[in-house]
Structures are given as structure tokens and as C-alpha cells.
Amino acid sequence: MRGTARSYGVKALRRDAVAGLTVALVAAPQSMAFAHVAGVPAVYGLYTAIVCAIVGGLLTTSSHLVIGPTNTMSLLVYFTVASVGGDPAARIETAVTLTLLVGGIQVLCALAGFGELLRYVSHSVIVGFSAGAGVLIAAGQLPACLGIDISDYASSYHGLAETFDRMMQGTDQVSWRPTAVCLVCLATALACARISRLLPAFLIALAVGTLLVLAAGWSPEHLKLAGDLPRSLPLPAAPSMSWSDWEPHFGSAVAIALIGMIEAVGISKTIAGRTGERIDANQELFAQGLTNLVGSFFRCIPSTGSFSRSALNHAAGGATRFAGVYSGLFVAVVLLTLAPAARKLPMAAIAAILLIIGYRLIDWRYCFRLARGNRADLMVCLGTFLATLTVPLDYAVFVGVFLNIALYLQRARQVYVTELVRDPRAPNDRTAFVERAVRTVGGGRVRFLQLEGNLFFAAADELQDRFRALVGGPAELVILRLKRTHMLDATVMRVIEQFALRMREKDGHVLLCGVRPRMAKRMEGFGLIEVIGEQNVFLADEAVFGSARRALRRAEEIMGRSLDEAEEEGEESLKDTDGQR
Numbered sequence: 001m002r003g004t005a006r007s008y009g010v011k012a013l014r015r016d017a018v019a020g021l022t023v024a025l026v027a028a029p030q031s032m033a034f035a036h037v038a039g040v041p042a043v044y045g046l047y048t049a050i051v052c053a054i055v056g057g058l059l060t061t062s063s064h065l066v067i068g069p070t071n072t073m074s075l076l077v078y079f080t081v082a083s084v085g086g087d088p089a090a091r092i093e094t095a096v097t098l099t100l101l102v103g104g105i106q107v108l109c110a111l112a113g114f115g116e117l118l119r120y121v122s123h124s125v126i127v128g129f130s131a132g133a134g135v136l137i138a139a140g141q142l143p144a145c146l147g148i149d150i151s152d153y154a155s156s157y158h159g160l161a162e163t164f165d166r167m168m169q170g171t172d173q174v175s176w177r178p179t180a181v182c183l184v185c186l187a188t189a190l191a192c193a194r195i196s197r198l199l200p201a202f203l204i205a206l207a208v209g210t211l212l213v214l215a216a217g218w219s220p221e222h223l224k225l226a227g228d229l230p231r232s233l234p235l236p237a238a239p240s241m242s243w244s245d246w247e248p249h250f251g252s253a254v255a256i257a258l259i260g261m262i263e264a265v266g267i268s269k270t271i272a273g274r275t276g277e278r279i280d281a282n283q284e285l286f287a288q289g290l291t292n293l294v295g296s297f298f299r300c301i302p303s304t305g306s307f308s309r310s311a312l313n314h315a316a317g318g319a320t321r322f323a324g325v326y327s328g329l330f331v332a333v334v335l336l337t338l339a340p341a342a343r344k345l346p347m348a349a350i351a352a353i354l355l356i357i358g359y360r361l362i363d364w365r366y367c368f369r370l371a372r373g374n375r376a377d378l379m380v381c382l383g384t385f386l387a388t389l390t391v392p393l394d395y396a397v398f399v400g401v402f403l404n405i406a407l408y409l410q411r412a413r414q415v416y417v418t419e420l421v422r423d424p425r426a427p428n429d430r431t432a433f434v435e436r437a438v439r440t441v442g443g444g445r446v447r448f449l450q451l452e453g454n455l456f457f458a459a460a461d462e463l464q465d466r467f468r469a470l471v472g473g474p475a476e477l478v479i480l481r482l483k484r485t486h487m488l489d490a491t492v493m494r495v496i497e498q499f500a501l502r503m504r505e506k507d508g509h510v511l512l513c514g515v516r517p518r519m520a521k522r523m524e525g526f527g528l529i530e531v532i533g534e535q536n537v538f539l540a541d542e543a544v545f546g547s548a549r550r551a552l553r554r555a556e557e558i559m560g561r562s563l564d565e566a567e568e569e570g571e572e573s574l575k576d577t578d579g580q581r
Contacts (some may be wrong), residue, residue, distance in 0.1 A: 004214035012319040019318035020326025023066055023309050025200035026554045027053070027327055028334045030309070032226070032342075033202075033350045033357070034069035038077040038301050040090065040095050041340070042226055042350075045301065047234040049331045049335060052295045057324030059287035061280050066309040066324045067291055071357055072259055073132045073302050079393045080252040086151060090297070094249065100239045100296035102245055102254035104471040106261060106289030110163035115282035122407075124370065125400040126262060127363045132388025132396065134361025139163045141358070145182040146177035147223060160389045163477050173560050177216075178348035185209040198316065202353045203529075209349030210341060219348075226345040233332055235297040255394035256344060258305035258401075264288045267305040271314055308360075355364075364501040380407050412487075412551040413458030417466060420448040420481065422546070445476040446555060448548075452484040459493035467499035476508050477558060479551050483514030483540055493526045500532050509558050513538040515552035 029051045033138035035045025049068040056067030077098060081091040085113065109115070140163055143150045150166040155163050185205040192201035213225070241248070268279045292302060313323050370378040447470065453459065470478055478498070482488075500510040510532055515523070520539055523529045529537050536546040536554065 003496040008140045012433040015317045015319040016323040019316035019323040022316040023327040024330030029202040034074040036072040037080045048300040050328045051298045056291040064314040065305045076256045095301045096239045102257045102302045103292030105257040110286035115285040124377040126383040128384030132385045134358040138358030141354045147178040148173045181348040182352045185349040224347040230340040231339040239296045252394045255397040264305035378578035387523030415453035415459045441551040447475045448479045454487040455492040456487045456489040460491045471502045479511045481514045513547040
């Protein structure tokens with residue numbers, strides 16, 4: 001930040017000011033719409049777009065990230081504030097309390113160095129969750145487009161089913177006026193976006209909707225209007241500091257903080273991929289947390305980086321992080337000058353904007369690519385999507401994370417076993433090997449197996465089954481090459497230990513080669529080297545197959561003859577394992 005201020009010049013100021021104004025013209029109507037999604041008055045979305053954009057712009061490590069209310073964050077907030085009933089004051093206090101909790105959780109996570117852990121939440125989870133949020137947001141606007149006030153009705157369902165259940169109960173309220181306004185605003189926004197992405201399509205659509213209401217002479221009796229916006233800037237006010245107010249919402253705050261962290265860091269890194277900037281995940285996480293903490297003292301709802309506004313900032317030529325600061329200042333100007341116009345703003349116009357935003361949240365292209373190229377990731381994406389539509393939204397976040405971890409463990413546990421045999425084409429003075437895929441465990445009396453993969457608890461059962469088959473077969477000596485393995489843990493060391501002991505019971509032997517020094521230290525601490533015998537463990541060295549050749553010489557000593565003779569005895573069985581990998 002200090003370096004940016006020192007080198008700041010007129011050229012950068014001009015570029016940032018233009019980008020900031022462009023972003024503000026989009027941020028103002030978006031923020032009002034997102035406040036509507038969050039279940040709080042529209043002005044609190046504007047407060048968030050002002051305060052969090054300014055504070056976040058000063059703290060972020062990205063030159064283009066614009067911080068404020070977003071669709072997914074607002075939807076998560078709604079599912080929390082809706083639980084306190086229809087009292088507007090209670091909803092506002094709950095939203096502000098969430099902002100404080102989210103900021104505190106994010107700051108603590110940054111101090112604990114959890115920023116780098118965000119890379120383990122796959123993009124498929126975010127796409128699935130965002131798509132589900134998009135469907136929920138779009139479905140949630142259908143009542144406003146039809147003139148139905150679903151707050152008058154109750155439902156025992158969750159997610160998408162709840163919205164449709166409550167909407168079906170209010171079909172007698174359907175009116176053509178809000179539907180007409182919604183369709184006109186929808187067509188206006190889409191037309192503006194088609195002409196130029198730099199046009200403030202949403203602001204123009206809201207203006208058209210307001211002019212339509214004024215021209216037709218419609219009042220709140222004909223359709224729902226936004227009402228008065230306070231023509232003032234947010235003033236400092238301390239949020240609740242009582243644990244009794246925090247405790248019921250702590251689980252939701254964790255989910256909102258997680259989504260906010262992932263979105264902010266992901267957006268920053270996406271844009272940094274185009275600009276060449278370096279993004280520090282922990283510092284970015286700390287900036288997001290501090291922004292929410294400060295925002296909670298100015299009546300803001302939880303915020304994070306906005307992809308649409310950040311991408312627009314970059315496209316509009318924003319040069320430094322001050323562009324985000326200017327966008328917040330320009331939103332403040334919009335609030336002070338245009339607040340009276342909101343009196344005649346139809347909620348159906350805001351619903352039209354949210355229908356577009358909801359649709360754009362669905363990354364169709366990525367889903368089609370998953371369907372063609374990676375079915376496992378597609379299952380994670382679809383699982384998260386379905387959870388978002390059917391269970392409470394804060395639970396859906398953790399369902400996605402759980403599916404992601406399950407997929408990772410499924411992939412990480414796979415251990416590949418190949419058999420190494422002498423290469424007949426190698427010169428007589430060298431020992432070289434070729435790999436053969438192991439389909440069956442028959443073979444000769446000496447087996448030389450190479451393990452590849454992560455040797456941790458999830459792979460233990462598979463290894464145990466392979467070792468059990470070896471113990472039951474004709475093998476008298478087994479060499480395990482570990483050069484291509486990783487993450488050797490205590491569970492797998494115990495499996496290897498039991499294998500060695502069972503081989504010993506049948507007068508057999510187990511040798512280990514390709515053992516890296518750190519792995520050997522773990523084996524020694526666990527007692528595995530003592531069981532196998534120090535003379536039967538061979539450390540990896542720089543020579544190609546150096547430890548493997550030493551293990552072969554040791555095997556010949558144990559067998560009391562050359563391995564060629566032992567291999568000839570099992571030649572017929574070895575034919576079952578041919579086929580190079």
C-alpha cells in the first residue's frame with residue numbers, strides 16, 4: 001500500500017477514477033439487489049458497497065479486487081436472518097452481528113496461517129455451490145415478478161422446495177403489473193449488456209422501471225415499491241458484543257466466512273493470472289477479515305470480493321487498488337444524490353436484475369467440460385449443487401467441502417504396484433529393469449515389486465490384501481521398492497511390519513530399497529527397521545537403481561544362489577504378469 005501511494009501519479013489517478021465510476025454505476029444497483037436477497041433494507045447494501053470497498057481497497061493485495069456485498073454471501077445471510085422472523089430491526093441486527101463474527105473468524109484464520117489451506121477446496125465445489133445459489137436467487141425473485149408476497153406464508157420445506165411451496169400458496173395475489181415491469185427491465189438490461197459491457201446496464205434498467213411506474217401512475221397499491229432511502233452516509237455504531245447474541249449464529253458465520261475467503265482469494269488469483277501480480281493468500285484473508293470487522297461498526301452486511309465488479313474494474317482500466325476506493329466514494333455520491341428516486345423504484349425491477357445475476361452464477365461451460373473430461377469432479381459439483389437446493393445453505397457449504405475431501409482421499413489412497421524384472425536388453429555389466437503390471441500375485445519365489453503413491457491409512461487395506469496374497473503364494477523373498485512413494489504413516493508401517501512377520505513365519509524374507517533418509521528415520525522410530533533387519537533396508541542414492549542392485553545382491557546371499565535360477569523356477573508363473581506399463 002505504501003509503495004502504491006509513493007508512486008501514484010496523475011495518469012494512474014485518471015485511470016482509477018474512470019474505473020471507479022464505471023464500477024460504482026454497476027455496484028449501486030447490485031448492492032441494493034443483494035441487500036434485498038439478504039433480507040434487509042436496500043440502503044444496507046449501499047452502506048456495504050461504500051465502507052467495505054473503501055476499507056478493502058486500502059487493505060487488499062490485489063490491484064483490481066472490489067469488495068462489497070455479493071450474491072452468494074447475501075443468500076447465506078438471508079437464511080440466517082430469516083430465522084429471527086419478520087422484524088426488520090432484528091434482521092438488521094442479526095446481519096450486522098454476522099458481519100462482526102465473519103470478520104473475526106477470517107482474521108483468526110489468517111493469523112493461524114489457514115490462507116494456504118483454501119487451495120484444497122476445489123473449483124468444482126465453488127461452481128456447484130454458486131450454481132445452486134444462482135438457482136435459489138432466481139427462484140426467489142419469481143414471487144416478486146408475479147406480485148406475490150411469500151412472507152405471508154409458511155413452509156416446512158427447505159431450499160428450492162420452500163420457495164415454490166410458499167409461492168403456490170399465494171397464487172391468488174398474482175398481478176400483471178409487476179410481471180410487465182420485470183419483463184421490460186429484463187429486456188432493457190440484456191439489450192444494454194449486448195451493446196457494451198461498459199454500459200451501466202442494471203442502473204439503466206432500474207431507471208426504465210422507475211419511469212414506467214411514474215408514467216403509469218402506479219402506487220404501492222398496484223405493486224411493491226422500494227420506498228424511501230435515507231439520504232445519509234453510514235455512521236459508526238457498535239454491533240452487539242454479547243455472546244448470547246453470537247452463539248446462535250456462529251455456525252452460519254463459519255460457513256459465510258469460508259465462502260467469503262474462497263471467493264476473495266479465488267477472484268484475486270484469477271485476475272492476477274492475467275496481470276502477473278503475486279497474491280498472498282494469508283494477507284488477502286486478513287484484509288477480508290479486517291474489512292468485515294470495520295464494516296460491522298458501520299451497519300454493513302458481510303462482504304467479500306465481487307467477481308463481476310472486479311472484472312469490470314480490470315476491463316475499465318483500473319491501475320491500482322485505489323480504483324476500488326474510488327468506487328466506494330462514487331457509490332456514496334449516488335446515495336446522496338439519487339436516494340429520493342428510490343421512492344418509486346419497483347421491486348420487480350430489482351427482481352429482474354437478480355434473475356440475470358442468478359443465471360450468470362451458473363458456469364455452464366465448466367460443467368460441460370467436467371462431463372466430458374472428469375466424472376469424479378462432476379459428481380462433487382452436482383452433489384454440492386443438489387445440497388445447495390435441498391438443505392440449509394450453511395450445511396450445503398460443508399457438504400461440498402466433505403465431498404471434496406472424500407474425492408481427494410479416494411484419489412490419494414490409490415497405490416500402484418508394478419513388478420520389476422531384469423531387462424534382457426541391458427549390457428552384461430549392468431543391471432537394468434523393466435516394469436510389468438501386476439495382475440495376479442503368482443510368480444516366482446523372488447518378487448521385486450515397486451510401489452507408487454501415498455502410503456497413508458487410506459491405502460492400508462489395499463496393501464494388506466496384496467501382501468496377504470503374497471504370503472499365501474510361492475514367494476520366498478519379496479523386495480519392495482519405495483522410491484516413488486510418499487506420506488508413509490504409522491498405519492502403513494504396521495501393515496508392512498505384519499507382512500514381514502508373516503513372511504518370517506513361512507521362512508520368507510522382506511527387503512526394502514529406495515528408502516529415503518526421512519522415511520528411514522520414521523521407520524526407525526516406529527521400530528519397523530528392527531523387525532525387517534537393518535541389513536535388509538537399503539537407502540536411496542543418486543545412482544539409478546543403486547539401492548535396487550544392492551537389494552538384489554542381498555537377496556542372492558539369502559537365497560544362496562543367483563536370482564536368475566530362482567526366476568527360471570517361476571518362469572511359467574511370471575508369464576501371467578507380462579505386458580509392459
